[in-house]
Amino acid sequence: MYPEELMYAEDHEWLRVENGIATVGITHYAQDQLGDLVFVELPHIGDEFGKDDPFGVIESVKAVSDFYMPVGGTITEVNEELLDAPEIINEDPYGEGWIIKFEITDEAELDELMDVDTYTEYLEDL
Amino acid sequence: MTEQNEIKDISVVEPLIFELSSPGRRGYSLPELDVPQEELDALLPADMLREEDPQLPEVSEVDVVRHFVRLSQLNHGVDTGFYPLGSCTMKYSPKVNENMARLSGFTALHPYQPENMTQGALQLLYETGEYLKELAGLPEVTMQPVAGAHGEITGMMLVRAYHESLGEERTKVIIPDSAHGTNPATAVMAGYSTVEIPSNENGDVDLDALEEILDDDVAALMLTNPSTLGLYDQNIKEIAQMIHDVGGLLYYDGANANAIMGYSRPGDMGFDIVHFNLHKTFSAPHGGGGPGSGPIVVSDKLAKFLPVPVVSYDGEDYYMDYDRPDSIGKVHTFYGNFGVNIKAYAYIRSLGAEGLKAVAENAxxxxxxxxxxxxxxxxxxxxxxxxxxxxxxxxxxxxxxxxxxxxxxxxxxxxxxxxxxxxxxxxxxxxxxxxxxxxxxxxxxxxxxxxxxxxxxxxxxxxxxxxxxxxxxxxxxxxxxxxxxxxxxxxxxxxxxxxx
Incomplete structure (x- = not known):
């Protein structure tokens, strides 16, 4: 449920880095807590955000929440499929359900993220 | 019984009124026309005439009555059963309120009638305001807002007017993490940015976290007390002092006023603005989107900014006071949701001061x-x-x-x-x-x-x-x-x- 190669943030985003570009989605835990997703609001390509800034909105049958940037960056790609079919995040949070890709501003910020073991321990304490 | 997991369509239980339609069926019979008939296109310009008939359901009176009575019986309301919907105060609405609101002296009034013909209605608005002032522990009131959130935005407009009158531009409104979603929405609509503060281990506002974010950019703190956790924040006087020390104002969300009515007054806690939901605390019917009524009661320093008109009394006559140059203006047509205010007035007068305290006790x-x-x-x-x-x-x-x-x-x-x-x-x-x-x-x-x-x-x-x-x-x-x-x-x- 929590792939080993990913990095995790306290707000339940996952992050994968390839060639300085980060891909971000939400974890299995987050999608399970939110329940069936019904609406997603995405940022624009070129938008710049700092670490922990809200970059989008997600709405489920239970609640509306923000997405937060695990590290700062500039948006290079957004998953527009989600606009019509937010349930993709429920079905495949680590694959087709990715949310944004961005260029990382400061790679040093990655050090503050959790690895899979730390994240699963963190979940147990919630 | 349908198969498990199958989602049953409501139309299986009761068809839509369109599906009950039968061509030519009517629910009315008009008397014979006793004036010469004119063609529509002779009376109205062509671009205002529709080319096709509207597709309205063709049904008889009894079709309509049965349809809507059946639908009403599929629903759950406070008149059919227990309704413990937290933070909504779904109390029973006494039917005498409805009788009072239907008195022809009220229903046949027109808002444009002169004041000498509407003294009773003005007295009712004035006295309801007086009661709310007493319960809030604050000196001024407007009955105009027509919902809780409408009271909120009116209140935050007063906050802005107040700080602007002092030549200040403040940008932040503080909101606890247990607040109703309407609070941050209101603050943003009023042009502020919001800062969230966490609750401490007792469920109260975390005073250390509050201390950290306080500065002279803070316009207001919006607080519900008791909170949505149903907990009375015992540090409220300290919180009020901290906010006032940086020049901010305190807004009281009255969603939970049912808990404290007659026992604890927001004005004494240090609040500057209080809204009441007459459709919660004061038993006007609630749910289904309204109509509601969300009067706000304010401290002296905000009085001159209240919406016009303010219902006043000079010792002999009740009148609409429009002569308030610093007012933020009107926030609703005419005088708010008058019918809802009648029901709240009937409730307050039926129970009296001791009765309202008993409400809080029993709640x-x-x-x-x-x-x-x-x-x-x-x-x-x-x-x-x-x-x-x-x-x-x-x-x-x-x-x-x-x-x-x-x-x-x-x-x-x-x-x-x-x-x-x-x-x-x-x-x-x-x-x-x-x-x-x-x-x-x-x-x-x-x-x-x-x-x-x-x-x-x-x-x-x-x-x-x-x-x-x-x-x-x-x-x-x-x-x-x-x-x-x-x-x-x-x-x-x-x-x-x-x-x-």
Whole structure:
């Protein structure tokens, strides 16, 4: 449920880095807590955000929440499929359900993220 | 019985009124025309005439009456059963209120009638305002806002006007994490940015966190006391002092005023602006989108900014005071939702001061009785005496048996009970927010307790059954996700084509 190669943030985003570009989605835990997703609001390509800034909105049958940037960056790609079919995040949070890709501003910020073991321990304490 | 898991369409139970339509059927008969008939196109310009007939249902009077009575019987209301919807105060609305609102002296009034013909109506508005001032412990009032959130935005406009009059431009409004969603929405609508502060381990505002974010950019703190956790913040005087020390104002969200009526006055706690929901605390009918009434009561320093007109009394006559040059202007047409104010006035006059105190007492007593009876079966995050409501968590049921709060809520429907508010406030996992109100008897509280305990037992023994609930209601579990993703909000005739 929590792939080993990913990095995790306290707000339940996952992050994968390839060639300085980060891909971000939400974890299995987050999608399970939110329940069936019904609406997603995405940022624009070129938008710049700092670490922990809200970059989008997600709405489920239970609640509306923000997405937060695990590290700062500039948006290079957004998953527009989600606009019509937010349930993709429920079905495949680590694959087709990715949310944004961005260029990382400061790679040093990655050090503050959790690895899979730390994240699963963190979940147990919630 | 339909197959399990099958989503039953409501039209299986009752067709849409369009589907009852039969060509040529009428619900009226008009007398014979006794003036010469004119053709429509001779009376109206061509571009204002429709080319096709509107597709209205063709039904008789009895068709219409039966259809809507049947629909009303499929619903659950406070007149049919227990309705412990936390933070909404779904108290019973005494029917005498309706009788008073239907007096022809009120219903036949026109808002443009001169003041000498409307003294009774003005007196009613004035006196309702006086009562609210007494309950709030503050000196000035406007009856104009027509909803709680409308009172909020009016209040925040007063905050802005006040700071602008001092030559200050403040940008921040502080809101606790247990607040109603309307509070941050209001602050943003009023042009502020919001800063959230966490609750401490007792469920109160975290004073250290508050201290950290206080500066002279803070316009206001919006607080609900008791909070949505049903907890009375005992540090309120200290919080008020801290906000006032940096020049900010305190806004009281009156959603939970039912808990403190006659016992504790927001003005004494240090609040500058208080809104009351007459459709919650003062028993005007509630739910279904209105109409509501959300008067606000304010301190002296905000009085001159209140919306015009203010209903005043010079010792002889009641009158509309428009001569208020610093007013923020009108916030609603005419004088607010007058009919709702009549019902609140009738409620206040029926109960009197002692009666209103008894309301608060019984609301708090009922909630504590439920909390104590249920806390051994459901997790209670803040185990201390509550006010008029409390928040249980279904997290143990979810973790241990895979039964979610939604399952518990749906199961209550099978007992003929309306579920509590679920998944709010967000700071409690799998929240069940329960507010019984003062109008429930010991017997109906015991029925609810019994149902909740039985459901907790079912969660352990047959969790699968709870996933299927409800099974006794006219419609089974609806697909909420599909309803939100693809809402179908209008009816189309069978031969409807896209290019019509």
């Amino acid at each position: 708090v007593l009922n909630a504590n009785y439920l909390q104590e009876s249920l806390k051994d079966y459901y997790h209670l995050e803040f185990d201390r005496p509550c006010m008029h409501e409390f928040v249980l968590s279904g997290k143990n049921q979810k973790r241990e048996h895979g039964v979610s709060t939604l399952d518990i809520a749906k199961a209550l429907l099978d007992y003929g009970l309306h579920p509590p508010t679920v998944y709010f406030p967000l700071i409690i996992d799998e929240a069940l927010m329960i507010e019984p109100t003062e109008t429930e008897s010991r017997q109906s509280l015991d029925e609810f307790i019994e149902a909740m305990i039985e459901i907790a037992g079912d969660a352990e023994e047959e969790p699968e059954a709870l996933h299927e609930a409800p099974i006794n209601t006219p419609v089974r579990r609806l697909d909420e996700a599909q309803a939100a993703r693809n809402p179908v909000v209008r009816w189309y005739p069978e031969d409807y084509a896209e290019d019509d």
